[in-house]
Amino acid sequence: MTDCGSITGTVSLAHGDGGELTHRLISDLFLRYFRDEALQPLNDAALLPAQCGLLALTTDSFVVKPLFFPGGNIGTLAVNGTVNDLAVSGARPLYLTVGLILEEGLPLPVLEEVIAALAAAASEAGVAIVAGDTKVVERGHGDQIYINTTGLGLVAGNIDLGCHRVRPGDVIICSGAVGDHGLAVLAARENFGLEGLKSDCAALHTLILPLLENFPGAVKWLRDPTRGGLATTIKELALSAQVDIILSEEAIPVHDSVRGGAEILGLDYLYLANEGKFCAVVDRVAAEDVLAFLRRHPLSCEAALVGEIKEGSGRAFLRTALGATRELYLLSGQQLPRIC
């Protein structure tokens, strides 16, 4: 029997059975890091004050491997990923729930490190963790830690984002360099020995909400290009808005380390996941002002106008540096599992 009081030992099946060890895990570990008053670990649900406005609700499970990588870990990712899904929906993130699936044998100090990072990320993002759940599965039926976070946010009244607002002539702005997260995780997992890679994992709401406040009409559509990368996100937009989109390869910001690493590995950085970037469809008239606004924020100092919307029927293209054009499709068959 492990002793989780001193946060040594390993996770056992009994930590998930709802009895004494579950209680000790909650009191000796979780409640040391999660301190919101709405979090009543022995209650069945968190009771939250009324929010009289449009609500946004989103869920994401995180199975990233390895748990720790340059620039983040599964705990920071689980907070920022869900915060960003709310932010690109125009919502102020308020509350998170955290559901853990732990593998028997997980060292408790590893769990503590993840929980500490998760709590710190939530605190930094200003979201309260108000409910949680822990299950334990036998050795060989998990992979250390899987985390589900579900986020509840409040949408400002005047926000109207969506592909219904996208028109030919609009432009696409990307908030910064692409591919960092996907390649950093892949390199950490496979020990490729590539240098200078670091996940861009970050919470974007302190950037996005002021953007929407300052350019309420001009910003028409937002998305964070996570799994599937920029190319998949743009192709999805083309399909749902029933327009064509042309990206300019030269305009897309990408760090040299990512460009070089992707080339060595035979990967296309346009399909690598991002965890601290967004794409926006913006009215062309406001594009320069939006770019200037973004470049003043540390999370988007490399923002760039990367493409434009054309009349069309759901196709996406990349105009290459050499002037050729190639069509972009949804990610297909690239085996980069578990990057988030």
Added chain:
Amino acid sequence: MTDCGSITGTVSLAHGDGGELTHRLISDLFLRYFRDEALQPLNDAALLPAQCGLLALTTDSFVVKPLFFPGGNIGTLAVNGTVNDLAVSGARPLYLTVGLILEEGLPLPVLEEVIAALAAAASEAGVAIVAGDTKVVERGHGDQIYINTTGLGLVAGNIDLGCHRVRPGDVIICSGAVGDHGLAVLAARENFGLEGLKSDCAALHTLILPLLENFPGAVKWLRDPTRGGLATTIKELALSAQVDIILSEEAIPVHDSVRGGAEILGLDYLYLANEGKFCAVVDRVAAEDVLAFLRRHPLSCEAALVGEIKEGSGRAFLRTALGATRELYLLSGQQLPRIC
């Protein structure tokens, strides 16, 4: 490469990469069963109408093994478990999110059966599935399907439930026979060949909300005794309310199949999980009326007054049929993992 269009084949890692196969899984499977208009699979969050009242938020992950058992499956459990957590908090369940962690190699027809059951349970319970997420992990790092559901509900304005309202002299009512779920799952998993076992998995809000409406002051505290069973729930109550509690063994409803099966396996049915029962602390004056009310509902026709609250300091006892008294503690060391 599998073909999920015809819902044959198996889950591959590419079903979780956010690209083409993820899209096909969503359109060919999930959207055939999940049809709420707030569910916009290509959006990052569901936008929900304002709910001007106290909100309840709860999360639960389900790792039950086997996936299918007499009386339910992981899909019905994932809906009813979260619905019940909202209901015992006095909230009307409104919305659910569904996060799936699938193991590579899972047969797609099995996934479809679970999704169909989950959708049917949600529809029956009147809750809308408004957001989802799917991740895939490699063979040997999951166990077919894990499901997280997070539930959002609205609390009626005049509801005040909690251990702060529990007083010596109050009584404990259990809504029906205990132990069915835990033993049914265990028997199905281990092929014990025990007869007549069936999980009590059910959504309780259509029972609990009218109960609270009819007895707003008299019902003081509610809990669904899932993991850890009735005994752990009662011990938790004693600890948080700082009272002593005495249960009467003779009064606790238990089906003969469960009593007999538990005896054969050397298990205490008081510690077996329930998924369609609740315990209530009720003002003694109203107890008979509450019991009569409950017994008219099919989900609680075996409701019984099973114990009483005494002055004390957090201890729980069972008065046995023979007149002896034994102390009850939190579940400890019984290895019944993955029953929910």
